[in-house]
Amino acid sequence: MDLKNVRNIGIIAHIDAGKTTTSERILFYTGKNYKIGEVHEGEATMDWMEQERERGITITSAATTCFWTPTYAPDNKDMKHRFNLIDTPGHIDFTIEVKRSLRVLDGAVVVFDGVAGVEPQSETNWRYADEGNVPRVCFINKLDRMGASFERSFQSILDRLTKDAVRMQIPIGEEENLSGVVDLLEMKAYKFEGDRGERVIEMEIPENLKADAQKYHDVLIEKIVEQDETAMTEYLDGKVPGVPELKKILRNAVIANKVVPVFTGSALKNKGVQLVLDAVIDYLPSPLDIPPPHGLDPNTGEEITREVSDKAPLSALAFKIQSDPYVGQLTFFRVYSGTLESGSYVYNITKNKKERIGRIVRMHADQREEVKKVFAGEIAAAVGLKDTLTSDTLCDEDHPILLEKIIVPEPVISMRIEPKTKADQEKMGMALNRLVSEDPTFRVKTDPETLETIIAGMGELHLEIMVDRMKREFSVDANTGKPQVAYKETILGSAEAEGKYIKQSGGRGQYGHVKIRMKPIDKDVDVTDLPKNTKRDKDNSFEFINSIKGGIIPQEYIPAAEKGFREAMDRGISAGFQVVDVSIELYDGSYHDVDSSEVAFKIAASMAFQDASKRAKPVILEPIMNVEVVIPEKFMGDITGHLSSKRGQIESMEDRGMNKVVKALVPLSEMFGYVTALRSMTEGRGTSTMEFAHYAVVPSNVAQTIIESRK
Numbered sequence: 001m002d003l004k005n006v007r008n009i010g011i012i013a014h015i016d017a018g019k020t021t022t023s024e025r026i027l028f029y030t031g032k033n034y035k036i037g038e039v040h041e042g043e044a045t046m047d048w049m050e051q052e053r054e055r056g057i058t059i060t061s062a063a064t065t066c067f068w069t070p071t072y073a074p075d076n077k078d079m080k081h082r083f084n085l086i087d088t089p090g091h092i093d094f095t096i097e098v099k100r101s102l103r104v105l106d107g108a109v110v111v112f113d114g115v116a117g118v119e120p121q122s123e124t125n126w127r128y129a130d131e132g133n134v135p136r137v138c139f140i141n142k143l144d145r146m147g148a149s150f151e152r153s154f155q156s157i158l159d160r161l162t163k164d165a166v167r168m169q170i171p172i173g174e175e176e177n178l179s180g181v182v183d184l185l186e187m188k189a190y191k192f193e194g195d196r197g198e199r200v201i202e203m204e205i206p207e208n209l210k211a212d213a214q215k216y217h218d219v220l221i222e223k224i225v226e227q228d229e230t231a232m233t234e235y236l237d238g239k240v241p242g243v244p245e246l247k248k249i250l251r252n253a254v255i256a257n258k259v260v261p262v263f264t265g266s267a268l269k270n271k272g273v274q275l276v277l278d279a280v281i282d283y284l285p286s287p288l289d290i291p292p293p294h295g296l297d298p299n300t301g302e303e304i305t306r307e308v309s310d311k312a313p314l315s316a317l318a319f320k321i322q323s324d325p326y327v328g329q330l331t332f333f334r335v336y337s338g339t340l341e342s343g344s345y346v347y348n349i350t351k352n353k354k355e356r357i358g359r360i361v362r363m364h365a366d367q368r369e370e371v372k373k374v375f376a377g378e379i380a381a382a383v384g385l386k387d388t389l390t391s392d393t394l395c396d397e398d399h400p401i402l403l404e405k406i407i408v409p410e411p412v413i414s415m416r417i418e419p420k421t422k423a424d425q426e427k428m429g430m431a432l433n434r435l436v437s438e439d440p441t442f443r444v445k446t447d448p449e450t451l452e453t454i455i456a457g458m459g460e461l462h463l464e465i466m467v468d469r470m471k472r473e474f475s476v477d478a479n480t481g482k483p484q485v486a487y488k489e490t491i492l493g494s495a496e497a498e499g500k501y502i503k504q505s506g507g508r509g510q511y512g513h514v515k516i517r518m519k520p521i522d523k524d525v526d527v528t529d530l531p532k533n534t535k536r537d538k539d540n541s542f543e544f545i546n547s548i549k550g551g552i553i554p555q556e557y558i559p560a561a562e563k564g565f566r567e568a569m570d571r572g573i574s575a576g577f578q579v580v581d582v583s584i585e586l587y588d589g590s591y592h593d594v595d596s597s598e599v600a601f602k603i604a605a606s607m608a609f610q611d612a613s614k615r616a617k618p619v620i621l622e623p624i625m626n627v628e629v630v631i632p633e634k635f636m637g638d639i640t641g642h643l644s645s646k647r648g649q650i651e652s653m654e655d656r657g658m659n660k661v662v663k664a665l666v667p668l669s670e671m672f673g674y675v676t677a678l679r680s681m682t683e684g685r686g687t688s689t690m691e692f693a694h695y696a697v698v699p700s701n702v703a704q705t706i707i708e709s710r711k
Contacts, residue, residue: 001082003308004286010086010101012129013111014119015689018141022111022267022276023087027197029274030083035121063332065362065369065381068276069291071200081281084379088125096441096458100319100390100406101126104334107135107284107286107605109276114140114174114264117156120628120689126161135254137261137279143171144178144266147657154262166223167216168261168279169272172206180463181265181272182209184217185250186243186533190275197270197623221246227253245686247282255290287377293336295393295403296347304401306337310375313399314338314346318392319406320383321438323473330361330381331439336403338396340382341373351387358384373586407538408440411456412623412668412692415463416481418453420580424476428453429476435466438619442466456486458692460508460672468522485622485669485707488695489572490581493617494519499608501600511592512600514553517585518612535562542569545585553589553601559596561586564605573613574703575710576622580695584609620703621695623668629678631686633660638681647699665693669702 011026013019063086073079086105088098102108108129112122129136140153150171157165172180172189180191182205194200225231228249231241241249243283253259261283264415265272282677287308293315294305306315320332333340340346342360347353361368361381374380388394393403419425432444432455443456454683460483470476496517503510521543527536536543544562553561569579589604627648631639639662640650648666655661671690678686698706 003288003375005079005081006084006286006377007081007280007285008084008104008106008287008377008379009280009286010088010098010103010105010108011111012088012098012108012125014113014116014121014125017111017113017116017119017122018267019085019111022109022141022273023085023140025267025273026083026085026277027064027066029198029277030068035080042124063381065379068277068281071274072278079281083277083280086379096408096439099128099409100440102132103406104317104319106287106290107137107280107293108137109280110138110158111267112138112140112143112153114143114150114153114266115145116630117153117656118160120626120691123160124691130257133257135257135284136163137254137263137276137283139272139276140262140264141267143174143264144176144269144271145182146176148178149657150174150264153699154404156577157260157262162260164195164258165260165262166220168220169264169275170212170216171264172208172209178266178269178271181263181275182213183275184213184220185246187213187217192271192274197273197393200274208229223259223446224250224253227258237684246652248574251283255285287336293403294665295401298400298402299453306401308337308376312337312376313396313401314340314394315396315403316340316346316394317403318385318388318394319390321388321390323434328383328386330350330383332379332381333394334379335374335376337376339373339375340380340394342371344395347400348385348388348392349395349400349402353387355385355388355394359381406440409458409692410486410539411441411443411458412486413459413463413483414454414456414486415483416452417455417467417478420477420479421660424478427474427476428470428478431470431476434474435469478616481671485667487575487577487698488621489574489577489579490621491518491520491579491613491616491618492697493615495612495615497608497612497615498607499604499611501604501607503600504595506637509592509595510597510600510603511595512557512561512602512604513590514586514601514604514608515588516565516605516608516612517587518609518616519583519585520579521583523581541582542566543583545583547587548589552653553586554596557596557598558586560601561605564602565609566608567602572618574618575619575707579613579623620698620706622698622702624665624693624696625668625671625690626676626693627664627666627671627688627690628655629662629664629686629688630659631678631682632658633664635682635686636660636662639678639686641687642677642681646674647702663669666690667696667698668692 011023013021066083067080068083068086069080086101088101138157140150142148143150154167167184169181169183171178172182180189182189189203191201191203193201225235225245231249250259254261263272263276263278263279267273292305293307294303297304306312316333316335318331318333322330339358342357345354345356348355360371360374361416362371391406395401419428435442436444441458445454447454457637467478467480470478497516501510501512521540523540530536533546534543546558565584572579629639643664643666646666647670648664651663651665653660653662675688678688
């Protein structure tokens with residue numbers, strides 16, 4: 001298929017905004033499915049995992065390919081488009097699924113609940129899309145629900161996400177009276193008939209909406225012509241461009257992230273989804289419309305770009321690993337340039353290894369369709385890649401390119417896990433390895449003191465699902481401890497220290513000697529402005545400054561010293577947590593011609609680090625969560641008091657329909673079991689969501705308790 005007729009899009013939203021329901025309608029209307037699977041009946045195609053169907057939530061992003069010809073040109077074969085569609089989870093615990101999907105998509109449909117408007121995870125997903133410059137269209141869904149309001153939801157997008165949003169439609173009626181939509185660009189109304197709303201019927205704009213439609217039509221036209229100087233000049237002279245010209249200007253503005261069109265309807269009641277599909281074709285980019293992929297030349301370190309073409313050398317990014325019970329490990333990838341054929345060899349530049357592509361499959365949720373070849377701009381999955389993981393670049397060995405990595409959020413919660421029986425022991429190691437390769441936010445480590453296995457993730461639900469998957473998919477029974485907060489350590493002051501490791505016992509000894517300055521990292525300094533002798537990690541957690549001059553310490557021992565500092569950061573001196581946000585300057589030291597070795601310098605560096613840490617005002621950091629609680633008004637006092645007692649800071653209180661919304665910043669350690677407590681305090685009517693906000697210094701009385709418990 002011609003690349004200009006391809007759309008790589010994702011459906012993103014807060015949990016329960018109706019993403020999967022919208023995806024199911026898309027599959028039905030595009031002819032991919034012959035019946036609609038409902039989430040509330042546990043039948044959704046895109047929610048194919050057992051846990052997803054039981055819980056009614058999306059856990060893993062599901063990919064599918066479908067075809068759509070717009071409703072305004074149903075018989076025009078040239079207008080047939082291919083959609084590579086990814087339905088992503090809304091729950092904060094599975095946020096990596098959204099992040100890595102947006103990295104390989106060209107556009108997104110952002111779904112909002114017409115009652116709640118913008119919710120916390122909507123903001124997070126919006127931020128991820130901003131980071132990746134992903135063009136968006138919005139769909140205000142669930143307008144059939146009691147308490148739904150298009151205007152209130154639209155206003156929440158303007159207030160909390162972007163001032164560039166513009167109404168493309170207004171609803172005809174709301175709540176149980178929702179019967180269709182008015183298209184403000186073409187000034188036409190549409191209703192949806194048939195058992196599943198499959199017939200889109202054009203009609204006159206209802207009399208009671210004509211004035212509103214005209215008012216918003218004028219606002220829309222102004223917003224569009226503002227994006228084009230020629231159109232603006234003509235408009236000021238009293239000439240309005242035609243609809244095709246307006247669509248063209250709007251398309252360019254959407255692709256440039258200058259305008260966000262907003263559509264509306266109800267996926268569950270089969271109203272409005274087809275017009276969103278038309279909008280995907282009209283306004284979201286094809287692979288040809290986005291800037292060509294760029295990466296680094298691994299040999300020179302220079303930035304290079306690739307033309308989006310089948311004829312260009314291959315460049316592809318692996319963005320997801322999935323275990324499949326029938327074919328083994330599936331590696332999902334996006335081809336940015338060139339082509340990839342089954343049975344061929346590909347070069348994994350990240351791992352510096354050649355890999356053979358066994359088979360290539362197009363996925364439809366958990367169904368597979370085998371293909372021989374995939375082309376530039378496509379998304380598919382490969383069977384047979386052994387060493388490729390999330391974020392690895394696959395390319396042509398003769399034309400290497402290293403594409404930008406997907407940045408993975410750090411886990412905030414951990415717990416102990418142990419196999420129930422000896423037979424489970426071996427299987428558990430294998431199962432954990434498989435799960436770690438699939439999910440970069442899931443980590444496994446061994447406590448060096450107790451030798452217990454610790455698993456870490458993004459939240460209680462995340463770890464619960466992982467333990468459940470071990471049982472179902474790998475038949476591993478395990479006992480788990482109580483969830484623990486992933487504390488970290490840092491320093492608030494600066495200090496100097498010296499580390500000497502000298503061991504001489506006849507024959508060759510050991511000699512390492514370093515002097516260091518330690519201080520907190522200055523995060524306001526841009527990485528590109530750092531001096532040549534300074535190395536800083538991408539996540540700003542560690543900076544190493546090499547100020548050794550005149551060979552006081554030979555060059556070959558410097559990397560060993562840096563390794564010693566890094567290893568010392570794994571266990572802080574306050575309570576043994578990982579140390580972050582530290583800058584180390586190695587400015588002096590000495591060596592011995594015979595006895596010095598890399599090991600000696602590594603140990604000396606570790607000793608100096610620990611010594612400096614003690615005098616640089618060490619503190620413990622804890623994860624602080626953004627908490628949003630939705631409750632009936634009569635429980636307001638109880639809930640705010642309860643949050644304050646949990647060391648929470650109330651940020652704001654606002655109305656949402658008949659309910660009150662309380663937003664607060666609360667330490668994660670205080671939030672275990674909060675959902676149960678909230679239900680009992682609000683007669684089961686309160687709901688809450690939370691997501692990671694930032695790390696903050698633990699108050700000294702709490703820090704003392706943490707240190708005591710670690711002893």
